[in-house]
Amino acid sequence: xxxxxxxxxxxxxxxxxxxxxxxxxxxxxxxxxxxxxxxxxxxxxxxxxxxxxxxxxxxxxxxxxxxxxxxxxxxxxxxxxxxxxxxxxxxxxxxxxxxxxxxxxxxxxxxxxxxxxxxxxxxxxxxxxxxxxxxxxxxxxxxxxxxxxxxxxxxxxxxxxxxxxxxxxxxxxxxxxxxxxxxxxxxxxxxxxxxxxxxxxxxxxxxxxxxxxxxxxxxxxxxxxxxxxxxxxxxxxxxxxxxxxxxxxxxxxxxxxxxxxxxxxxxxxxxxxxxxxxxxxxxxxxxxxxxxxxxxxxxxxxxxxxxxxxxxxxxxxxxxxxxxxxxxxxxxxxxxxxxxxxxxxxxxxxxxxxxxxxxxxxxxxxxxxxxxxxxxxxxxxxxxxxxxxxxxxxxxxxxxxxxxxxxxxxxxxxxxxxxxxxxxxxxxxxxxxxxxxxxxxxxxxxxxxxxxxxxxxxxxxxxxxxxxxxxxxxxxxxxxxxxxxxxxxxxxxxxxxxxxxxxxxxxxxxxxxxxxxxxxxxxxxxxxxxxxxxxxxxxxxxxxxxxxxxxxxxxxxxxxxxxxxxxxxxxxxxxxxxxxxxxxxxxxxxxxxxxxxxxxxxxxxxxxxxxxxxxxxxxxxxxxxxxxxxxxxxxxxxxxxxxxxxx
Numbered sequence: 020x021x022x023x024x025x026x027x028x029x030x031x032x033x034x035x036x037x038x039x040x041x042x043x044x045x046x047x048x049x050x051x052x053x054x055x056x057x058x059x060x061x062x063x064x065x066x067x068x069x070x071x072x073x074x075x076x077x078x079x080x081x082x083x084x085x086x087x088x089x090x091x092x093x094x095x096x097x098x099x100x101x102x103x104x105x106x107x108x109x110x111x112x113x114x115x116x117x118x119x120x121x122x123x124x125x126x127x128x129x130x131x132x133x134x135x136x137x138x139x140x141x142x143x144x145x146x147x148x149x150x151x152x153x154x155x156x157x158x159x160x161x162x163x164x165x166x167x168x169x170x171x172x173x174x175x176x177x178x179x180x181x182x183x184x185x186x187x188x189x190x191x192x193x194x195x196x197x198x199x200x201x202x203x204x205x206x207x208x209x210x211x212x213x214x215x216x217x218x219x220x221x222x223x224x225x226x227x228x229x230x231x232x233x234x235x236x237x238x239x240x241x242x243x244x245x246x247x248x249x250x251x252x253x254x255x256x257x258x259x260x261x262x263x264x265x266x267x268x269x270x271x272x273x274x275x276x277x278x279x280x281x282x283x284x285x286x287x288x289x290x291x292x293x294x295x296x297x298x299x300x301x302x303x304x305x306x307x308x309x310x311x312x313x314x315x316x317x318x319x320x321x322x323x324x325x326x327x328x329x330x331x332x333x334x335x336x337x338x339x340x341x342x343x344x345x346x347x348x349x350x351x352x353x354x355x356x357x358x359x360x361x362x363x364x365x366x367x368x369x370x371x372x373x374x375x376x377x378x379x380x381x382x383x384x385x386x387x388x389x390x391x392x393x394x395x396x397x398x399x400x401x402x403x404x405x406x407x408x409x410x411x412x413x414x415x416x417x418x419x420x421x422x423x424x425x426x427x428x429x430x431x432x433x434x435x436x437x438x439x440x441x442x443x444x445x446x447x448x449x450x451x452x453x454x455x456x457x458x459x460x461x462x463x464x465x466x467x468x469x470x471x472x473x474x475x476x477x478x479x480x481x482x483x484x485x486x487x488x489x490x491x492x493x494x495x496x497x498x499x500x501x502x503x504x505x506x507x508x509x510x511x512x513x514x515x516x517x518x519x520x521x522x523x524x525x526x527x528x529x530x531x532x533x534x535x536x537x538x539x540x541x542x543x544x545x546x547x548x549x550x551x552x553x554x555x556x557x558x559x560x561x562x563x564x565x566x567x568x569x570x571x572x573x574x575x576x577x578x579x580x581x582x583x584x585x586x587x588x589x590x591x592x593x594x595x596x597x598x599x600x601x602x603x604x605x606x607x608x609x610x611x612x613x614x615x616x617x618x619x620x621x622x623x624x625x626x627x628x629x630x631x632x633x634x635x636x637x638x639x640x641x642x643x644x645x646x647x648x649x650x651x652x653x654x655x656x657x658x659x660x661x662x663x664x665x666x
Contacts, residue, residue: 035067167214205414222249333379470614471613483642535564
């Protein structure tokens with residue numbers, strides 16, 4: 020007892036003498052978050068640091084925030100409530116009217132009905148500048164449909180038709196109404212797949228997008244998708260022949276022409292005055308307008324003039340200058356203007372100039388589609404329908420109506436059994452044959468034939484493991500020769516097994532035959548980008564080559580995640596994609612990956628039908644990294660992976 024008392028006094032005194040070592044973030048990780056301290060000991064350190072902080076002024080705003088993070092751990096419920104109310108009152112007194120979103124309506128009067136209130140909030144979120152928030156709104160609508168909350172869905176659609184955002188958008192900021200309509204239609208298409216009865220009565224609203232005299236090409240297509248799904252799900256939803264007429268509205272009435280880089284389609288060009296000029300972002304010109312120029316083989320000046328005219332109908336006053344950005348402080352002061360993935364025209368945050376440019380382009384493209392033929396975008400372009408290909412990249416969802424989060428599967432914890440094992444000082448190099456087998460063996464009846472996954476865990480150090488699995492078909496007589504050649508490489512990263520129909524890696528010479536049977540898609544446009552509910556999964560990913568699909572009688576489901584054979588009676592392969600990132604803590608655990616698993620019976624059938632053996636390679640790279648150190652700085656040498664070849 021005497022030692023415990025002395026230890027507690029020492030901790031309290033240490034906290035009073037060195038409060039910054041408790042409060043500040045990085046020292047805090049070494050002291051307050053030490054795994055060797057008990058909760059009671061951490062509480063003593065915290066209280067001691069708080070007592071000292073009360074006596075001496077904190078030096079900076081960073082100290083205040085760090086202090087709050089530590090102090091909050093020992094607050095009672097009443098103390099937390101009192102602190103929260105005090106801080107909110109201080110905000111009202113001290114924050115300037117121009118801060119953040121700026122001024123709101125002087126007398127806000129949100130709906131008194133909780134359903135309408137939630138609907139207004141969801142509608143405003145669908146038109147947010149932040150695409151992540153729009154996806155959150157989509158998932159809110161999907162959850163409402165899961166609960167059969169038809170009142171909420173009806174309320175959202177009623178507000179959408181009025182395009183009202185009162186009390187939910189500051190009075191001096193524009194609302195992105197076309198973006199809200201775009202994401203609402205994505206949500207409704209997904210709802211229609213499982214609960215069509217909840218939205219079918221709004222048929223006229225969907226049709227209005229298609230038949231509108233001032234059509235928007237993307238909204239037309241998304242509305243058509245909702246109608247197509249409802250027409251399949253609900254008998255006699257549309258009159259006979261009506262669906263085909265709607266489809267005609269969304270495609271060109273002219274035959275597709277070969278790319279024409281020399282002669283442009285003629286159109287009278289009206290001179291652009293200073294009043295008409297719109298300053299398109301240089302990236303938007305490259306990834307948006309240039310595609311439109313190629314699709315309709317028109318001069319840049321004509322396309323820009325037409326898009327500018329459409330923008331003038333949306334907002335006659337805005338010129339595209341960044342200095343006129345209504346949310347200038349939001350994008351500049353907080354450095355949140357994220358233009359990642361420009362090639363898919365899907366930045367995470369859309370400034371007002373991008374919003375006007377994007378939707379002005381889509382209004383223009385709907386007009387051009389009806390007046391002029393579509394051209395292949397490049398010479399020797401083999402795309403069957405370049406218009407369709409271009410529009411698919413803008414839709415953010417699968418043509419069937421499914422969204423990226425539908426393809427996200429549960430994390431298969433069987434791929435990282437090493438996490439529960441005792442710490443090994445030579446963990447990076449110690450891996451026996453059983454662990455390699457665990458990497459590909461899902462269970463007694465299933466094997467992983469293709470995949471990649473990464474697991475990262477922070478203990479005293481950062482433990483990171485990456486696993487690559489690939490497979491190919493090899494001639495039986497020369498199988499041992501291939502295995503010997505693969506094992507002869509000093510660094511297994513110097514080779515890889517081929518993809519399906521990959522001429523640069525497949526080997527065909529007499530009795531030496533090595534064929535890929537799985538293809539990897541590297542899509543130009545990813546669906547569900549910035550959807551946090553989808554994590555970091557990539558879709559589409561893996562699949563079986565067309566020749567083997569036909570040879571084996573494989574059938575793929577509508578979302579491309581399961582293949583069956585034997586007339587659909589047996590499951591052959593399943594695609595799994597998972598992602599989990601704990602972004603609330605610096606000691607983050609990162610799990611991400613994908614794998615294609617096959618039944619053992621199907622693999623026997625594959626070898627029997629092809630007359631070849633299946634070879635599987637497994638590469639495992641393990642690294643133990645240091646915290647707070649740039650482990651990938653100049654001079655860093657990547658580790659050579661451990662590897663195994665199985666037949």
